[in-house]
Amino acid sequence: MIPTHAKQVFQGIIFSVWQWEQQMFDGTTKTFEKLKRPDTVNVLPVVGDKLLILKLKQPHHQAVLALPGGRCEEGEDFLATAQRELLEETGYEAEKYALWRSFQPEEKIEWTIHTYIGHNATQAQSMAADNGERIEPLLLTFEEFLLLTDDPNFRHPDIAHVLLRARFDKSKRDELHTLIFGRK
Amino acid sequence: MIPTHAKQVFQGIIFSVWQWEQQMFDGTTKTFEKLKRPDTVNVLPVVGDKLLILKLKQPHHQAVLALPGGRCEEGEDFLATAQRELLEETGYEAEKYALWRSFQPEEKIEWTIHTYIGHNATQAQSMAADNGERIEPLLLTFEEFLLLTDDPNFRHPDIAHVLLRARFDKSKRDELHTLIFGRK
Numbered sequence: 001m002i003p004t005h006a007k008q009v010f011q012g013i014i015f016s017v018w019q020w021e022q023q024m025f026d027g028t029t030k031t032f033e034k035l036k037r038p039d040t041v042n043v044l045p046v047v048g049d050k051l052l053i054l055k056l057k058q059p060h061h062q063a064v065l066a067l068p069g070g071r072c073e074e075g076e077d078f079l080a081t082a083q084r085e086l087l088e089e090t091g092y093e094a095e096k097y098a099l100w101r102s103f104q105p106e107e108k109i110e111w112t113i114h115t116y117i118g119h120n121a122t123q124a125q126s127m128a129a130d131n132g133e134r135i136e137p138l139l140l141t142f143e144e145f146l147l148l149t150d151d152p153n154f155r156h157p158d159i160a161h162v163l164l165r166a167r168f169d170k171s172k173r174d175e176l177h178t179l180i181f182g183r184k
Numbered sequence: 185m186i187p188t189h190a191k192q193v194f195q196g197i198i199f200s201v202w203q204w205e206q207q208m209f210d211g212t213t214k215t216f217e218k219l220k221r222p223d224t225v226n227v228l229p230v231v232g233d234k235l236l237i238l239k240l241k242q243p244h245h246q247a248v249l250a251l252p253g254g255r256c257e258e259g260e261d262f263l264a265t266a267q268r269e270l271l272e273e274t275g276y277e278a279e280k281y282a283l284w285r286s287f288q289p290e291e292k293i294e295w296t297i298h299t300y301i302g303h304n305a306t307q308a309q310s311m312a313a314d315n316g317e318r319i320e321p322l323l324l325t326f327e328e329f330l331l332l333t334d335d336p337n338f339r340h341p342d343i344a345h346v347l348l349r350a351r352f353d354k355s356k357r358d359e360l361h362t363l364i365f366g367r368k
């Protein structure tokens with residue numbers, strides 16, 4: 001997305017800013033600007049016949065509903081991020097991680113969100129919240145999970161779109177149920 | 185979203201970067217980082233019983249399907265942006281602009297996308313594309329517009345979500361049809 005001849009003009013804590021000259025259709029050139037940020041990884045943990053999501057509260061922010069997850073660290077692969085974030089945020093470990101979706105939310109940001117399904121998740125240690133936010137785990141049925149599409153505080157628009165389709169289209173719903181829980 | 189005591193640490197062409205110290209629940213402080221970019225405004229022009237959308241092609245990018253629209257200029261109000269961008273990109277003018285949706289796509293970016301419905305749009309001048317991209321206008325029926333939810337090149341995820349709901353829920357579809365075309 002960002003061409004190899006682009007120059008980095010700023011490095012922040014999360015974001016870096018890149019600029020480059022690009023030739024247009026009429027032969028003129030124009031300076032373009034895009035950002036990079038570390039990829040993020042989310043996990044949908046399957047706990048028996050329930051799905052684990054989190055209610056997150058940061059200071060001065062409204063509570064949001066989100067999957068466990070976070071940013072990839074330097075040199076860390078996506079699966080390792082999935083395992084680390086799930087354990088850190090919930091104390092759970094999954095038996096098997098299957099990549100479900102990879103989604104690039106913004107045209108102007110080089111950033112992919114990877115979402116795994118964490119099959120057969122069980123609690124390995126107690127929850128140790130980091131200092132930054134209060135985390136409350138919620139165990140939802142499949143039907144309750146689908147209804148997150150109606151909740152404005154649900155943080156994952158690409159997943160909300162998949163859930164909405166599943167709510168209204170039985171074949172998509174059955175497909176998603178099998179993907180998450182396996183064949184009956 | 186970005187607190188008033190935040191410091192600007194970078195100003196780019198589109199994006200600016202802001203940082204600030206924040207006290208956490210456990211009393212420690214942490215440096216936070218967010219971005220600002222100018223708000224953007226889109227217009228859904230209603231041309232008789234059709235809807236006007238654009239096929240946009242920039243050098244080195246795949247063509248995308250998008251509503252006419254663009255960034256607010258310094259000091260420009262949203263309605264003025266809607267009128268200017270519609271005229272610049274399509275040559276059309278609408279008789280009445282009604283704000284349809286305001287959407288904040290990213291938690292870490294202070295940025296709102298405002299979408300207007302441009303009622304009774306007519307061609308006032310010929311299309312004068314800017315040098316940066318090739319623009320092809322498409323006139324869609326309401327049914328074709330709803331099917332944009334299946335097109336991965338459709339650029340507006342928040343609107344795709346509304347369209348998907350309308351496809352599967354007749355009362356939402358009737359509501360949207362009335363909002364766009366008025367009462368039968």
